[in-house]
Every structure is written in C-alpha cells, then in structure tokens.
Amino acid sequence: MSTRTSTCRICELLFILLWLSVSGQAGYPPASNPNTQLVNQILGYVNESVAACNDYYKYACGKWSEKHENDSFSEITGLIDHKVNENLIVLMDELQQRTLEPGSVEDKVLTSYQTCRQASESTRSSRTYLELVPPNEQIPWPQLKLRPDHWSSIKFQWMETLARLRRYGLTNVIFKLEVLPDLKNSSKYAVSIDRPYFEHKDQRLRGTLLTMLTLRMVGINSKKAWALARKVKLFESAVRELVEMEYEEKSEFYEELSLQQLEVQTGGQWRKYLEIVLGRNVPADYVLQVENSACLTALVHLVNGWNREVVATYIMLRFVAYVHKETMESDEPIECIQDVRRNMELATNLLYEQRFIGSEKLRQHQADILELFQLLRQQFLKKLDANSLQLLASELEMLRAKMLNMTINVGNMPNTADRTSFVKRFYADLHLAEDRNYALNHLRLLEFRTRRWFEQLDGALNATNFFFISDSETGMSSTPYYLLRQNIIIVPYGILQEPIFHHDAHDVFKVSLLGFMLSHELMHGFVSGGFIFDFRGNYNKLGKRIIMESEYSSGISCLNRNETDYLDEREADIAGIRLAYDVYFDPGSKFNLTQPSFTNLSLKQLFFLNLAQFFCGNTAPNDFADHDADELRLKQMLINFSAFAEAHGCREDLDNMHPAQKCRLW
Template sequence: MTRTKWITCLAVLGWATVEGGWVAPPPNPNEEIMNRLLGYMDNKADLCKDYQKYAGGKYMEKHEGDNYSELLGEMQSKVEDRFATIFEALSTQILLDPESVEAKVLRFYQTCRTANETTRSERHYLELVEPDLTFTWPQFASSRRAWPKTQFQWMLTLARLRRFGFDNLLVKVNVKLDYVDSSKYMVTIERPTFDYSTDKLQVFSMTKRLLIRLGVDSGRAASLARSIRRLEKAIRALANVEDEPNDDLTLRELEGQNGLPWREYLRIVFGRTFPENYEVQIENVDYFVELSNLLKTYDSEVIATYMMAKFARFMKDTSQSDKDNVALDCVKDVRLHMDFGSNFVYESKYFSHYDTDVQQLFNAVKAPLLAKIDANRLRLSPRQRAYVKQKIEAMKLNLGNKPKDQNHRAFVTNFYRDLSLAKDQDYAAAQLKVLEVRSSRVLELLNQPAVKGNSFYHLENTVMTSSPEPFYLKRVNTIVLPTDILQSPYFDPQSHDIFKVSFLGFMLAQRLMEALMPDEIVYDADGNPNELLVGLAENQNYVQSLNCLKRSHTDYLDQRVVDVSALNLAYETYFGAGSKYSQAQPTFTRLPLQQVFFLNYAQNLIGDEEYVDFSSASTDKVRLHHTLANLPSFGQAYSCPSGGLNPSSRCAVW
C-alpha cells in the first residue's frame, strides 16, 4: 500500500496524524459516558436503600478542588471555560469588525477585565444616572438647602431608572402578553414584589454603610437609613395583598384614580407619547392609590434616597464580577447581560446542528404522554381530554433561545444595533449601556405582534443567571432548551439512545409534566387562559394521586408530582410498548439497559448537598429516592427486596 493510500485509510478510520507520529482515534462516546458513570459509583453502597450513594458516591472525590458540587454546575463551568478560550482567541484578531456582534461582546468582556475599581462603586452608578435632567441626587448638591426638593417628582425619576431594566421599585411596569390574548402585547402595571433578599433593603447597619458609600454625610446617614427602612416597611405592607384580576384601564382613567402622571412616566420610559385613551393592564389598582397617598407623607429627600439606594444595589447585585476582574466572573457577566450575543458567539464556535436530534427526542417523549392522556387515568371528560392532548401536541421546543426563521447573525446584529461601548475601563458605564439596550428591546415588543412559532425567542426585562436546564413558558406553550447541556458527555448525538432518553429526555419530560400542573394547564395550546380545566386540583382522581404521594411528607408536592411523572414518562419512552428504541444489549457495557438508564438518570441528582441551596426544593437524595420508589421497574431492574426503594404500593398521577 502506498503512503497516500495508507493515510487515506487512516482518515476513513477516524485516525489523525501529527508531526512526529500517530495519535489515538477520538474516544467512543458510549465508552466515555459509561466510564464516567462507573467512576462515580460506590459499589459498597446498598443500592436498594441508598441509590444516590451507589450511583454518585465518588462524585465529589472525582471532582475534588473543582468549583462546582453537582452536575448543572459542572456543565456551566465547562461552558464558562470555553468562553474564556473564545474571548482569548477573539482578542488576538486584528481585523475584527468593530460593529460585529463578536466585537461588542468582546468589548464588554474586556471592559470587565480591565475596569478601574472606582468605576465599580455604587456611587459611580449614581454619578452616571441622575434623578432628573436639571438636578442631581441630594448628597451631590452643594448643600441640603440647595437640592430642589420641590422639583423632585418620584414618578419621573422612577421612569429614568426603568430605562435600565430596574422594574421592581415602587411600581412594576413592563411589556407582557395580554392576559387574555397571547397574540398581542400590553403595557402591564403591577405592585412590586419582595420575594427575595435582594428585593429588600439590608439591615440598618448595612443600609447606613451603603448610604455613606453613596456619598451621604456620615452624620446624616443613620437618620436617612432609618427613614428609608421605615418607608420600605410601609410599602411592603401595602404590596402584601392577594392578587386581584387585571383591569384594562385607559391612562385617563388611571390618572383619575390615583393622581399619578402615568402618561409622562410612559413617555420617558418608551421615548414616545401615549394618548390619554391608551389602555394598559393593571393589577391591584388600590395599591397605587394607597402608594400615592403614602409618599405624600414622606419628605422628597427620603424618597429620593430610598430610590437611589435600591437602584445602586440593583446594579451591584446584577453584576457577577468584582474589583478583582477575574476572567470567569467576567464571563458570567457577559452571559448575564448580553445573553443573545454570547449565545451566538458560543454556538458559532462549539455548537453543532443538534436541532433534528433534540426534536426527535422531544417528539419521542411526547408520544407516551399522549397515550397516557388517552388512557385517561384522571377520568377527564372527552372535551377536557381533547384540550390536554391539543396542548401537548402543539407544544414547541426552542433550542438555544433564538428564532428559527431568521439568520442567527442577522438577529443578534439587529438586537445590538445601537450598542456602542467606549474603549475605556469604566465598568458601570458599559453595564448601564448594555442594560439600556436590552430594556429597549423589551419595550419595543409593544410595537409588534407577539413572537410565536418559528419566530419565537424569549425576552424578558429581568436579567436572569444562566442555567443549563430547560424551562417551560405557559403563555407561549414552549419549552426553551439552553445549549449548555448539548456537550459531551451530557449529550452526544453519536451516543447510544439510552443516554439521551435517560438524561435530556427526563429533563424534557419534567417540563412536559410541569405544563399539566393545575396552575399551567389552565392555559391552552395558544397560551390563553381557558376555564375547561380550572378545577383539576379538585378532580377526585387527581386528589387521590396527590394523597398517595403525600404519604411520605414533603413541602414540595408539585415538584414530586413532576419528578415522579417525568421519570415514568422517560422510562416508558425507552422501554414502553410503543418505543422506537432498540432493546438489544449494547457492546460497550455488560450492565442491562435498565440499569444503565437509572444510573444515567441519577446523574441529575448526585453531588455534594452541603454546598447546594435547598431552601425552595427537596434535597436531591429525597427527590431521587421518592422518584425511583414510585417506578416498579427500578426494583425489578435490581431485584431489590420488598421495602425501601421497592415498596409494595406506588403512586401515579397521569
């Protein structure tokens, strides 16, 4: 064989050459995943009593010294490392078009990495964003008397802050889908929420120190700290009421009710005028009357100080990086603030076209759910059953949170069309510009029909930390799947189907089952409210299923319903009567397919629980064990004795 033919033969076999010798072929994805699973196992554990320890007892040992403690964190860490490599490569490109998405994303990253410490201070945000075009914040005036308190109008200052996406102060104004018609957007007005610690002022001593950092005289800071904390306490009391139905009111009616300058507020926020007969959707109208009356009892300086303290904290809390300008922290900042741009840059480098593979998996998981709906365990009426089937059949999967009917580069280029970042080291200025552009895109939704189908992408005002997990949006009946998970060894198109169904298939099944929970099922296939299944929570068969699941106490019953139902659905997808997947024993392992399925599924819920926040969910061990215990196939797969994870009776919902 000639040398040319020999190299050709090696290329066909998937081998590669480097100067100085041959290198091994790329690893087999099935062997790679299987070796990973086996490496985490603790064979000494009693799997029929503690499957989490059996499946993942050595996880932390294998990842000692890593900056994550569970699988989702591991995925994000790998993606963040890739981003750091991308930015390093982009920074060496001399001919990078300064108007390209890559250049704008890189500029924000570089500003974060080189920022002067003073440009990260809370005070600097207030120096850049003033309460009015004609005067500054109280502490920056030459004297207390010099600050024009009679000119201060809190609604107009609030509008200026809202342009940067700060929408949870005193009032919440946003652009959302019409409550009853998901084909159009409306201006929505709601009371603020205080659900998280970041929504509230900190304790007195920390609030006082914040005010001093913002430039308030130390002798005045204590008094103002007490006053603004007292004000927030009063606002929280006003906002702590049950949700009331949305009212469609004209701006004339709204201003007549509470006396607030809504048209001027909207003019500043949107940059255009609104007629007085323009309709908005408002929730809890009485709150705004009471808020207006409350603020009339407070001095303008106190109100302004409260607003600036909340805004400064919002900006600092939104940032993931600090004065050390650490590369991976700046990666997180870019992903948070410029999610559409960073997604494009990442997918251009690392993401292959997985759409077909993932869509096929999604359709496969749907099939047994539709069969369960037909079997009608809950004894739904024919109309109800048809409604639920239509909702599931119409549900879409959006991969990577981008429109399918547009060129990806064209979409993100247009999204950041008016973003211009200076080549300086001012982090706060760059962050404000990025947030203002993002907020502008949200506000612009008001001028267009609702994005649906192949045009859909998810955009909301509040910036959210990235997560690899898919999420369900009930108003558009769509599951959005971030691309973080689409990397080896978590998802590989060339791997065996057992790995795809047991891991990503289970995640998609969770979102499908979430769509059938009482609060979500009342939205139909188009995302509009429908009364046909308003009474699901009172359905006798549904209640019996919940009572069964509650025999072992949990404060998170909805989560248990979703987990138990989703594992059953994923298992049926692969092993059920209508499965399209091969049941033949693979060559890469001697373990039966059923055991491989459970091992790979368990990766969702292993890791070091000491470092995971379970304040709003059951622990991973509780979730894993209760889910397995309610699937008869688990006990059968491992020949477990009766009891423990192989109980004599089990629960099911759908």
C-alpha cells in the same frame, strides 16, 4: 515507501479493524468510546458503601463533591456552563487577534468583554452608577449632594425616578410593571402592573447592618448611615406589611384600565411614568392590565405620606442592589465571559454556534433533539388517551391541542436562514463606549435589553422568528426551560455536549438525562400552574376545572404530603421521570434495548443512575432558587416510582426508597 513497510502497515490496520469489530466499538479507539467514558464517569461518583435502596442520592452522588472539590461549579449544569464559558474565552482570545469591523457583532461582544477585563475598580462602584443615573435631571441622589442646599425634596417625584430606573430593568420596587403576553391574546404583548413581591431575598433590602454598610460605601458618615438605614428599613416594612397583611389574597384575575382610569383610581402619575419608560407620548386611553388595583391605590397614598429623602434613599438602595446583582464581582476571564453572556445572549449564541458547532453538526443536533421530543410527545398523547385522571372529553381535547402545538427551539435563535444579518440588525443601535467605563457600558447594555423587551408592545409575536429575550440568569445558563405563554421549550446550545448529550452514545444515556430534562420541561405545560393556559398561551377556564377534578386533586394532595413551596416543580419531576422512562422501556420503544457490553448494570439501573447525575452536586440546601434541594427532588421522584424499586430489588416498606404508598398524576 517499501513493499515491506506498506504490507506491515496494512496488517496493522486490518488488526485494528478486526479488534474494533470484535469489541463492538467500531469507530472509536478504546479510550475515546463515549459509552465507556460515560459509564466510568458515572461510576466514579457512586458511593458503594451506601445501599441504593436506603439512600439513592448518597449512593449515586456520594463522591461528587470529592471529585469536584477544586472546581468552581457545584453541579452538572454548572459543569456544562463552565465548558461553554471556557470555549467563549478561547473565542475572545481569537477575536483579539483579528481586525474586526467597527460596529460589528463581534466588535461589540469583544468591547463588552474587554471593558469587564480592563475597567478600573472605580468605574464599578455604586457611586459611579448613581452619578450616571440621578433621580431626575434637576437633582442628584440625596447622598451625592455637594452642599446641604443642593437637594430640594420638592423636586423629587418618586414615580418619575422609578420610571427612569425601569429603563434599566429595575422593577418590583413599590409596584411591579412588566411587559407580558396579553392574557387574552398571547400573540401580542401588554403592559401589566401589579403590587410588589417580597418572597425572595433579592426582592427586598438586606438587614439594617448591611443596609448601613451600603450607605457608607456611597459616602455617608457612619452616624447618619445608621439612622438612615433604620428609616428605610421601616419604610420597606410599612410597604411590605400593607401588601402582605391587608392585601394578602391576590385578586382572582386582572382589570383592564386605561391610564386615565388608573390615575383617577390610585392617584399615581401613571401616564408620565409610562411615557418616560417608553420614551414617547402615550394616550390617556392606553389600556393596561392591572392586578390588585386596591393595593396599588393604598401604596400610592402610603408612599406620598413618607419623607421624600427616605423614599429616595430606599429606591436608590434597591437600584444599587439590582445593578450589583446584574454584575460579576471580578475581572477574571471566566467572570467576564459570563457577564457578556448575560448581557448579550443573542450575540454570544450566534458566535458560539458559528465557532463551536457549525451548520452540519447543528442540523444533526436539531434532528436528534426533535426526534426525542416527538417521541416524548407521542408518549404523552398515549397517556391522554388512557385518561387515568378521568378527565372530560373537552378537557382532554384542550390538553391534546396544547401538546400537539408545543414547539422546541434549539439555541434560543430565530428560525431564519440568515442569522448573522438578523443578529447584526438586532444590535445595530447598541453603542458601547471604548473608554473601559464598566458602569457606563453596563447601563447601556441594561437599557438596550429593556428597550428591546418593551419594543414587543409594538408588534405581534412572530412565532417563526421567535427567540426569547431572557433575563440575566437565564441568559448565562445552559439549562433547558419552558415558556408557558409561548408553549415553547428552549434548549440552549451548551447542553448539547458531554456528559448530557453525545450523538454516538447509547440511547439509554440520551433518554435518561436529556430525555428527562426535556420531559420535565414538557410537563410544565401540564401541571397545576400550566393548565390554565391553552395551546396559544391564552387563559382558559377549562384548565382551572382540571385542577379541581377529583383524581388530579387527590394526586396533588399525595405529592404535597412532604410539603413544598415548589409544587409545580415536583409535579414536573414526578410526571417527567415516568414519561422519559416509558418512552424508553414501553413496548414498541424506538430505542435500543439490548443489554450493552460496556457495563454489568442492567439498562434500567443505568437509566436511574445516569438520571441521578442531573441532581448530583455540593450546593447547600438553602442555596436553591425556585426548586427544592436536589437531594429532596431525586428522593421524591424515585420513592413515587415503582420501576425504580423493581430495578434495584428494594423491599416494600422495609427500605427507605420503597414506601408502599406512591403518588402518581399521569
């Protein structure tokens, strides 16, 4: 290299360093500065023709749909999931180019993915599932009989059939059986039995027409399908009427009953049921936690009085609906990788961590999340010390212990040095078929996950190596969530990426979005539905007393003026935004409060605008599950928070976003 060329190159480097230092963006070329990128993205969604004080959702999110009209996701969490899915598809392509050890975790994940991609349509049909899982070993489903005399109703025992299907995860049909942390000792698990629930659409059959069409898909002629559809709908109506009319008020607590006591009381074959589910002998004195036992007694008598073919058909239809809810509808890569995530979450978490995060970045992420969580914890403890709800000392002490003992798990992974070996052992007895039979492998995966969940009955909860065996929807989601009985917040790996999280972004971005998400989950331990459990996850009567305290009950009544079915979520939203805001802006804040040069917005305006991105989307109001619509959630949060009105100069009672009366809990 000549002296002239070398000197010029040095000059160029000096110029670049000088420019970066002057611009305040050292370490990033202009186009890749995370703060500039985040601000530009946020402002790209803003509809400036709408006044922020009139309708903040339409102001902050007005152009979201336009920007993402051709995308498959509908909101920011969907965007994050889409990024995770695209990464995992890259990983699947890489695995296909490698020679994998037979039976390894990578081999099983790839087999699951390839089965989804390559299986024939016939192996996905309802009929295939039903052929693989008959009601018992003696008879097929009535609709699959080869000749009229091939289905003997006397051989059909509905509890036996439900037990066989429970091994694949089906529950909440005629009754609900779960394995949950013991209500008195959350460090161990217990079998819980309750009446069925019908509140959500996936907890009941669809209309008669759609029920008839499902029967037609199984192979029944139209005339018989119509008649049978009407009968099974009548049966479900009878069950639902019994549950919701005669036993509308749920029992205050549960009873501890042995299998023998439950059988004598209800007339059901509970011991045989549980032995089929667990795959082993169960003693007659095995103790269960039973709710609504009188309702269960009435249900057993009701079902026993109905035509067995109708009962069998009803159970069959609920099973068909369940397995199709648990599957993706196509063999496209994005659908199939979601299928793998929902069925093999622990495995995909490990592979995602190894391929796309790495040990050094993971330690950095964990440190960042833990630091933010600790600051949120300290801020909430200050609120307890202030005691604006005028709680008793004993009540405050219970809440303080709960907050101090709350933990956080990044990635929903066990806290062990050798995660690879742990995950390999976890999946050691999962055996997938190589013949690309979708229903067969799907059933094996469902059975495996259910078995692992039921195995928690056999040992105490290991808090050190804890990870949550989640349901399908949670398994393929990157949204943080709080486990009430374990007092743990789970932060999936997927959320630790832009636009939610960037290690080098300004603090205002971190606290306003990820900080709010964490504070929302944290507050779930301190809302109406969370108070009744202490820091160990055990039932505590003090929690019920807190709910009845005058200051708290007044706050709840205020929050529910605009009535909601999701009051706990509203409480967590409204308390959560205040907690995140106070962590950032209160005196003594540990964060950077200097006005940044990359925006003309004040830090407080930027805080609210970035937070609003969590709620932007184009999802129809009726499509939200377990929450109010995002537009309503954002509005309720902001109209009840004076700091928002102050940041935007809203006029009290003159602007929609600044009513004089505001609701507050903490």
